[in-house]
Amino acid sequence: GQQVMQIPQYQHVQEGEDFTTYCNSSTTLSNIQWYKQRPGGHPVFLIQLVKSGEVKKQKRLTFQFGEAKKNSSLHITATQTTDVGTYFCAGRGGGSYIPTFGRGTSLIVHP
């Protein structure tokens, strides 16, 4: 079945440093979604990427979808303590309309 690998599992940064999490799929994806889950909270939908090579920005967050539609990344510039949480990618592929979640990257920001 489809697998979505996400790295790193954890990332500690000092406030103000940049952060990146990466997702790789074993198969070509039709689209990829990104979610953020704060500690004790629920996943919140951030964005969906559909096109090959697509880049989208939301303030300090930059999302990329690879040319082959098998990988994606989320980059946060100048992290803040409010960025703390677990970031999940979720990819759709193989004819399924149900996304497969990556294991998530937990971001810890030290003030």
Add this chain to the structure above:
Amino acid sequence: DTEVTQTPKHLVMGMTNKKSLKCEQHMGHRAMYWYKQKAKKPPELMFVYSYEKLSINESVPSRFSPECPNSSLLNLHLHALQPEDSALYLCASSHPGGGAFFGQGTRLTVV
């Protein structure tokens, strides 16, 4: 209204109890989902309803029984659960192929 409302927020039940989790959305989404999430893990898909019909059951034990009374409501009936079923149960909804909006979840403890 961009909310998915879940009740109750917390539930403690014995292994012989019967209880129900409830979920409601008024975004006109025709796909609704139940996920189970253990600590430090990604959400794990249980059931998908599409246009009020059960379209996916991810081999979930029969002690979990979903119900979709109408396009806005989703229930999960629980009976004879085991302690290992303790988890955060998340309801979500989406337009087909779109990003999922999650409820705040029900934190379930089986004693």
